Amino acid sequence: MRRRVVITGIGVITPLGDSVDSLFRSQVEGKSGVGPLTYFSAATFPTTFGAEVPNFDLSRYVADASPWHDAGLASQFAAAAARMAIEDAGLFDGAVDRTRFGVYLGTGEGTQVFDTLIDMVASSYQPATRKLDDAIMSQRGIARYELGREYEQELHTPAAHLGDLFNLEGPNFACLTACAAGTQALGEALEIIRDNDADLMLAGGSHSMIHPLGLTGFNLLTALSTRNGDPQKASRPFDNKRDGFVLGEGAGLLVLEELTHARKRGARIYAELTGYGATSDAFRVTDCHPEGRGAIACMRIAVADAGIRPEQVGYINAHGTSTRNNDQVETLAIKAVFGDHAYRLPISSSKSMLGHLIGAAGAVELVIAIEAMRKGIIPPTINYEFPDPACDLDYVPNVAREVRVDHALSNSFGFGGQNASLVVSRFKG
């Protein structure tokens, strides 16, 4: 008999709130968290806006923020969300076996100190050979690097901080699969508990690519919306005038717990995590497979893993990035998996309001799917004005809708063709 896994704690840091309630309320109200970028001057970039977490201060969330003094935002968001999730689960002072309590964090690359990196490159670049002079580059690095800042660039540090903060001695993982990382981390954490390698996992995603190199990279890929005149209208998943995604940031950390363990300590249960699928397009690093090959397989595996029929899925929280390609292919894939049911199935994209939280997106969106199920209200896809003939499903346009949902599916599809889907189900005991 497979071990069942439930969600007993949630913490979120998002552009639209730092609690489950405030996040979900803003989702139902259709608020946009998008605005001009403030972290650095982006005035001459093709895109000048994004969805920042407003006024974040880690010391509001943890008693001693000093270990994160040199850490990047993603690591700090993770700590704040984790602290809330642990407290929410009643585990902050809880007498649980710490060796059976692990971490699985989906995250990104470190945020290099931009001035230092560009100094190293500019100083060492040799136009004649188009190469960098290694000696000059090394010397500039040694001259400018600050130990603490550089140490925090090491990719194992955010997950290590979480282990240290809560004395979690169970499996400690960090993964990086672009836009799928948060979902994949939750899925693999689910499997770790099912496999009896842990009873509790603090899992989810945390990411910020709102830094000069992140904006540069996505702008160069022409993946971002450039609707600079009207940022709050820029993220318009499935709408025919969509022109790219909006860069967001944040974190979602959840406490996954084995059911009997949760029952024994009388934990409040949000929902049951019942299905997980992960696949690869194995197509191109630049584009998703045009027929949604990987996405179709991914959703099918997740639904089958949950032990339900596709018709039992009552809501899809879509990847829905607002790029031309993703929304069209995701629609195609949903139709392939759900057949006629696809047309009766409410689908919405949280990214219409939050922007794209990249490695954190899947975790925050799963939280929204859970709340939609618990409250019986599906948040809308905002900015939906002009139907796209290629996107002809029910995207819950602009206005939230009351629907009873027993099983919800959450999709994340990453650059490079990495796909992950989760199914959450109403907990029925």
Place this chain on the structure above:
Amino acid sequence: MSRRVVITGAGTVNPLASTLDAFASSLLEGKCGVRALTVIDPSGLPVRIGGEVRDFDARQYLDKKDRKSLKLMVRTHQLAVAAARLARDHAGLSVDAIDPERFGTSLGSGTVSADLADLGPASRASFDFHTGRVCFDKWGRDGLSLIPPMWMLNHVPNMAACHVAIVNDCRGPNNTITLTDESGLSALGEAYRIVRRGRADAMLAGGAETRINPISLARNVKFGHLVAANDDPARACRPFDRDRTGIALGEGSTVLVLESLDHANRRGARPLAEVCAFGCGMDVGCKGAGLARVIRDTLNKAGIRATELDHVNANAGGWVDHDAWEARALREAIGDVPVVAYKGALSNLGSAAGPTELIASVLALQIGRLAATLNCDKIAADCPVNVVRAPRPVTKPFVLKISGTDRGQCAAILVRRWKD
């Protein structure tokens, strides 16, 4: 009922060798892959040694149709694709021998710090040498158009696994673990679990990284844990040794084919070894007890005692604190069981370290002879373990491989010699 998982192929590109035979014999002969750096000009660094893969040419590992992708692969990605190709060939796993949807990828990888020349023109156009800062207006206006459009896809760690999946048509699960020195072993562990529970029939799993670049080297100089023995690289990395002073950085990739025993049997593939257990955890504060527990748990999962181990293949690489941490845990968990460490010969390959070192032990199980730990001349008082200091016959069927980070994240994999 969970399935049995075996290793049916391995490919490695590392500072000692790029074939399994040469790797095994180099280790047995006591050769050292830590040398004066030539892949980059190290003259701006106080540390000028490391474990580099010389004369690496990715084209020889790619079919003609895949070579055009090379412009989107930095060295880390190329190393991964090369090792994956070798592993797949070694396993005899041809395209028609596996359902692509049941074939996955799990790699350890790290920050891509090499191959940054593409940012050169933009950096020069927008960096203000007087203030030491980037002028964002110039960067956005003049710089962006000077950077290749696909730049970012070349610089995210997960692209190694994506390229491996594309070249090998792996449509199953695809993950990238980013736990620095533990990445590769944890990626193998996750792949093992995926095959065991039946989510895939085979996985290309391992790790790839290059730390031979100005950023990684300059950073680690700041961290203060690099060995500075520029005049004597072959004796620089000294696992568990009394005179150890630090680690050297390296590069490479090792990928294994992990396959369900049923699938391997069906296609008539003979396993190299069986993966019997995987365990991981965090030794908070690096006290030793946590790693010892992970080791014991891993042995318990397979139902074996420490005395059944031929040897433990350790993480140690000459790092002053870290080797002592590991030794404390080993003493507590396995007592006098022989311990071998190959970072003396390989240096620290980062995300590639665990899989590369594991393969050394798998080869020893096959050959029947275990290579010695290089440069452990006098075992340190704070490293109370039974270090294998001379080549010796393999006498027992099990080997345990350990990896860990400087923050205490740790993992262990137990493998058994294959017998039909």
